[in-house]
Amino acid sequence: MASDNKMNLVILGLLDHEDLTGYDIKKRIDGSLRYFWKGSFGSIYPALSSLEEDGLIKKVKGKSSSAGREKIVYKITAAGRKNLLAWLSESKSSNSLKYETLLKLYFGGVADNEVSIATITEFEKEVEADLAVLNTYKKNLNKVLDERDHVFFYLTVTFGIETYEAYLRWCSDAKKILSGKKIVRSKR
Amino acid sequence: MASDNKMNLVILGLLDHEDLTGYDIKKRIDGSLRYFWKGSFGSIYPALSSLEEDGLIKKVKGKSSSAGREKIVYKITAAGRKNLLAWLSESKSSNSLKYETLLKLYFGGVADNEVSIATITEFEKEVEADLAVLNTYKKNLNKVLDERDHVFFYLTVTFGIETYEAYLRWCSDAKKILSGKKIVRSKR
DNA sequence: TACTCCATATATCATTTTGATATATCAATC
DNA sequence: GATTGATATATCAAAATGATATATGGAGTA
Secondary structure, three states, X not given: OOOOOHHHHHHHHHHOOOOEOHHHHHHHHXXXXXXXXXXXXXXXXXXHHHHHHOOOEEEEEOOOOOOOOOOOEEEEOHHHHHHHHXXXXXXXXXXXXXXXXXXXXXXXXXXXXXXXXXXXXXHHHHHHHHHHHHHHXXXXXXXXXXXXXXXXXXXXXXXXXXXXXXXXXXXXXXXXXHOOOOOOOOOO | OOOOOHHHHHHHHHHOOOOEOHHHHHHHHHOHHHHOOOOOHXXXXXXXXXXHHOOOXXXXXXXXXXXXXXXXXXXXXXXXXXXXXXXXXXXXXXXXXXXXXXXXXXXXXXXXXXXXXXXXXXXXXXXXXXXXXXXXXXXXXXOOOOOHHHHHHHHHHHHHHHHHHHHHHHHHHHHHHHOXXXXXXXXX
């Protein structure tokens, strides 16, 4: 690989499944991948150029001939697929979370408890909305789980559900503690 | 604030509690904050310079007089504390996670299931180690929870425990699915 | 005593990423 | 015919990452 640029791997992974434009890639990142990854146009387009230069992907068509909007569709090459597989087999993975919500809470002693409670409530609402979407995904996926490809998507969905449910339990407990109430919860 | 540079806020938050050097700040980030935040020297030292320039922090001493290693200890100013409080009260928080483990799993269809199982196992081991540390923190914190300051640290610790336990449940389920076993789990 | 490690401590750098913005086309709606 | 919003590519300043460079102090040891 030209470098350890993560966007390169995301693009190779997505292109291995279907041919896409840069814009399409952004939609996939903000769609299926958004529960565990993110990325912006500012890193997508430069990555596409460098991947093409290195022969790991190639343009399907210069532009859709005659009619229609100008569009650059990319396709993965054999060399690209080889790189993708090599990365998947690497034993080291870097997982990083940066939760501004938790950061604010950690420093919450500076302000009134109401400020922290508001921060948690905002977080709780976002999580509830995301969880609803994930549960819909799961429901639909249950019908097609026999196809191997769907299993991997299913696993990332259940990861989201499991962690988001944990977030919600924590939100509830944390708000009780900050509002001076005792926690009474059934054993698990 | 000079900008929406997140490292500025981390530094103000930490300095509000105690005077620190850049190196100390890095230790705090890699210690107590590491379950929900991260940061490197490459952003700490420039942030310290810009914060001092803006009068939000100041040097406690040019260097420890006569003996000892050269050291730059910083202290928060009244203006800095005001900025910190303003940030805490902001309603928007940006929470982002980038999990390479999940990314690899999402693209797992390209490789054998064993590759994905290895990726999960590696993740599982890291989580188990972190969870053990968090449980020790919690045990010690339970003794001093009457002091308000400790409550906020306690909440970030329980956040970690709750989510890491969710991760472990998911790891177990995911490995079973990938190795072709059925999941049998007690209801919660 | 001298030697070797390791933690402390500050700093910089190339590369990557972010988040915002600019530009333009196309389809749909009003 | 006008306006809006999705599609589509691209660039930019600012921020973050991860690595590396440099040097000191202390602790152990040969």
